[in-house]
Amino acid sequence: MSKFANDVKELLEYVGGKENIAAVSHCATRMRFVLNDPKKADVKKIDAMKVxxxxxxxxxxFQVIIGNEVPVFYNEFVRYAGIEGVSKEEAKKAARQNMSLLQRLISHLGEIFAPLIPAIVVGGLILGFRNVIGDIKMFENGTKSLTEISQFWAGVHHFLWLIGEAIFFFLPVGITWSISxxxxxxxxLGIVLGxxxxxxxxxxxxxVATAKEIPVWNFGFAQVKMIGYQAQVIPAMLAGFTLSFFESKLREVVPSYISMIVVPFFAxxxxxxxxxxxxxxxGWAIGSVISKVVYAGLTSAFGWLFAALFGFTYAPLVITGLHHMTNAIDLQLMSELGGTNLWPMIALSNIAQGSAVLAMIYLNKHDEEEKQVSIPACISCYLGVTxxxxxxxxxxxxxxxxAAMIGSSxxxxxxxGTGVMANSIGVGGLxxxxxxxPQFMFKFFIAMLIAIIVPFVxxxxxxxxxxxxxxNK
Structure with a gap:
């Protein structure tokens, strides 16, 4: 008898049976169902299952959190149900039948930036480390940085910029590739476009702002400015979608025997x-307006109100999926301002959610069954998985x-209020x-303490x- 024999039987019944499953896949901890009729799922009974x-x-x-054993559970489920599982990408496509136009747009946005996040996180850590060793005057009575007294660390500082530049200056290449x-x-073709x-x-x-003369491509009857779009998000997105549109439309009309030559060129x-x-x-103009509006909102006399609302509502945004929009805004702020004051609030929201769970561990310290769920959840939340x-x-x-929403706010x-800025998007927890x-780390540490203590209390x-x-028992 398989390990989850009774559980998969119950879950199949509670989601509405085999005929109600349009697609099923899994990720690191969750079963992902696309249901023909979501109303047929008995959520109360599913939540009551021990697994x-x-x-x-x-x-x-419809996502069911199983935990680290989800691959085993998934295999037993599809085998018992007699259905064929699909990849996460295929499940996402099938899921769009249950989504509004806005939800589809947000879903597309999230799927574009998700593959880029690991590189951006690494880039942020590298920039932060370079700032620590190159900008903070920690030696000789606060007059010199580490790179000024050590050739080794000066070399490290110089070398790491190779990676930082590749990630942030050439970000449009990643965006156009991801869109393709x-x-x-x-x-x-997406990479070449980038x-x-x-x-x-x-x-x-x-x-551009300080150039005495901007070079041009001179076509005789017209001139085109030779301006780069390093670190720019929206120009790359507009270009990437245009390329995909041209290519897909051309493939519909160009005969297959010449498509290899015609389609790439004319796309x-x-x-x-x-x-x-x-x-x-x-795109540059749009991006500048967005970043200036957000930055002005966060630094104006009413910045505290903007921060309070964002901190309070970010967790509910995660539930709806709308939080994916913040990635584009963060990246735009980084390109315009050299950092982002939006992302630190996201990290604090994650910490606040973990702190509320920590309080639940304290309140249910004698409930062994509850701790099996809450302790791993708290740890993963503090490490950025909420x-x-x-x-x-x-x-x-x-x-x-x-409580977590209030603490986050x-x-x-x-x-x-203290002007905390991040180098980039990072790991969204402790x-x-x-x-x-570096100059804002102590202030952020105080903000972290608030996000830990207030939700707990x-x-x-x-x-x-x-x-x-x-x-809920």
Whole structure:
């Protein structure tokens, strides 16, 4: 008898049977169902299963948190149900039948940036480390940095810029590649398009304002400015989608026996021309407006209100999937301002959710069954993975979720009020401090303490005073 024989039988029944499953896949900890009729799923019974650590619906998929043993559970489930599993990408495509237009747009945005996050996190850590050894005057009575007294560390500082530059200056290459991959078009064309936006032949985007003369391509009857779009997000996105549109439309009309020659040429060349004449300048203008509006909102007299609202609502945004939009805004802020004051609030929100779970561990310290779920959830949340904590504990009991939202809001107000800036997107939990600019690390540390203490205390107070407390046993 298989390990999860009874569990897979129950889960199949509770999701509405085999006929209600349009697609099923799994990720690191969750079963992902695309249901023909989501209303047929008996969520209460599924949540009551011992093997289940929580459920939620996101991006058109009904997701069941199993934990690290999900690959074994998944294999037994599809074998018992007599259905064929699909990849996560195929499941995402199937899930769009249950999504609104806005949800589809957000889903696409999230899928574009998700493959880029590991590189951006690494880049942020590298920039932070370079700042520590190169900018902070820690030696000789606070007059010299580590790189000024050590040739070795000066070499390290210089060498690491090779990686940092590759990640951030040439980010458009990653974006156009990711769009091509996501849209199912030729990925190498996406890479080539990205390179044409950051080529060394072009005037560096950061030098445009101070350049005495901007080089041009002279076509006789018209001239096109040779400006690069290093670190620019929106120009790369506009160009990437244009290339995918041209290629997909051409493949519909061009005969297959000449498509290898015709399609790449007539998709790539017009896109590059349009990118440098229309899409690049337009995208740059849009990106500048977005970054200036967000930065102005966070640094104005009402910045505390913006921070309070963002800190309070970020966790609910995660539930809806709308939080994926913040990646593009963060990257735009980084290109315009050399850092982001938005991302630190995201890290604080994750810490706050983990702290609420920590309080639940304290409140249920004699409940061994509850600790099997809450302790791993708390650890993963503090390390940046919030789903087990949010969906397995906090949303299940409600009051710890509210406590975390309040704590996140207060910590965000402190972070914005003290001008905390991050080098880039980083690991969204306690390790997030490594991505903060060195001069703001102590202030962010105080914000972290707020995000730990306030949710913990509020969760205990809510429980002791029976505020929003319901019986989930």
């Amino acid at each position: 289940v650590k929580g459920t939620f619906t996101q991006a058109g998929q 991959k996501k849209m199912g078009t030729t990925q190498i 390179i044409t936006l950051v080529s060394p032949q072009l005037l560096n985007a950061y030098a 790539l060349v017009p896109t590059v021309l349009i990118a440098h004449t229309i899409l690049g300048p337009l 789903e087990p904590a949010m969906f397995g504990i906090n949303l299940k009991y409600v009051y710890p979720f509210l 207060i910590a965000a107000v402190f972070s914005v 390790p997030g401090i490594l991505s903060i600019k 509020l969760t205990v107070v809510f429980k002791k005073n029976n505020i929003l407390v319901k019986d």
